[in-house]
Amino acid sequence: MNILVVKDYEEMSEKAAHIVVGKILSKPDSVLGLATGSTPIGLYRKLMDFYNCGLVSFAETITFNLDEYIGLSADCSQSYAMFMKNNLFNHIDIKRENCNIPSGTINDRSKECQYYEKKIKAHGGIDLQILGIGRNGHIGFNEPDVKFEAQTHIVKLDEQTIFDNARFFERSEDVPKSAISMGIKTIMQSRKIVLLASGKEKADAVFGMVKGQITPKLPASVLQLHPNVTLIVDEDAYSKINNNK
Numbered sequence: 001m002n003i004l005v006v007k008d009y010e011e012m013s014e015k016a017a018h019i020v021v022g023k024i025l026s027k028p029d030s031v032l033g034l035a036t037g038s039t040p041i042g043l044y045r046k047l048m049d050f051y052n053c054g055l056v057s058f059a060e061t062i063t064f065n066l067d068e069y070i071g072l073s074a075d076c077s078q079s080y081a082m083f084m085k086n087n088l089f090n091h092i093d094i095k096r097e098n099c100n101i102p103s104g105t106i107n108d109r110s111k112e113c114q115y116y117e118k119k120i121k122a123h124g125g126i127d128l129q130i131l132g133i134g135r136n137g138h139i140g141f142n143e144p145d146v147k148f149e150a151q152t153h154i155v156k157l158d159e160q161t162i163f164d165n166a167r168f169f170e171r172s173e174d175v176p177k178s179a180i181s182m183g184i185k186t187i188m189q190s191r192k193i194v195l196l197a198s199g200k201e202k203a204d205a206v207f208g209m210v211k212g213q214i215t216p217k218l219p220a221s222v223l224q225l226h227p228n229v230t231l232i233v234d235e236d237a238y239s240k241i242n243n244n245k
């Protein structure tokens with residue numbers, strides 16, 4: 001694992017944007033795997049800046065998001081589909097038909113899971129996957145005790161995740177209890193992975209991911225087995241590793 005320790009959120013976002021823009025410049029029709037949450041918002045802002053300066057175009061880029069809440073339609077304000085529109089897609093020249101997010105409202109969920117996997121494969125797989133990390137070590141919505149062989153699947157959200165994500169909802173009861181998420185296998189099939197982590201509250205998860213045992217109890221630890229992972233981590237999120245040197 002290639003580890004870049006940076007000063008703060010700003011520098012993390014900038015470094016990540018450089019990797020993404022470099023990828024798009026070398027391969028404009030890159031397939032990007034995208035994440036939601038507070039962590040990648042700064043990266044998305046930087047991508048908009050690069051686009052606004054005329055340095056990059058996303059006109060040929062394809063994206064696949066990691067996950068979506070079950071029960072939230074794409075036009076619901078808390079859906080990840082809406083998050084992506086508000087934080088990136090509406091501000092760059094990406095074609096809407098090239099932006100893929102699993103549906104949280106389709107009746108036949110297992111068909112949707114298979115369809116999503118097939119679509120990723122039909123585009124030749126993910127070139128560059130962006131990840132955040134949950135405080136419990138989840139990636140996407142792959143919660144502790146996930147099966148490492150899982151592909152896109154329906155997951156029951158962990159109590160910790162529901163608690164953490166309640167900040168995006170009016171009431172904590174409104175947080176959906178399940179989601180559709182790319183699986184660990186889907187993520188591991190990406191050619192390159194960039195995981196972003198910022199803030200003290202991520203220090204335990206980052207420590208476990210980098211220094212801990214490889215275990216489904218901390219899903220991100222599986223990334224120790226991927227040949228091309230870059231962790232961009234700020235000093236706060238890296239603090240537990242630094243303190244244990």
Ligand code: GLP
Nearest residue numbers: 035037038039132133134140141
């Ligand atoms: C969410 C998402 C993850 C994200 C994580 C961390 O639940 N499903 O993809 O990485 O939680 O979120 P944040 O960046 O807001 O800390």
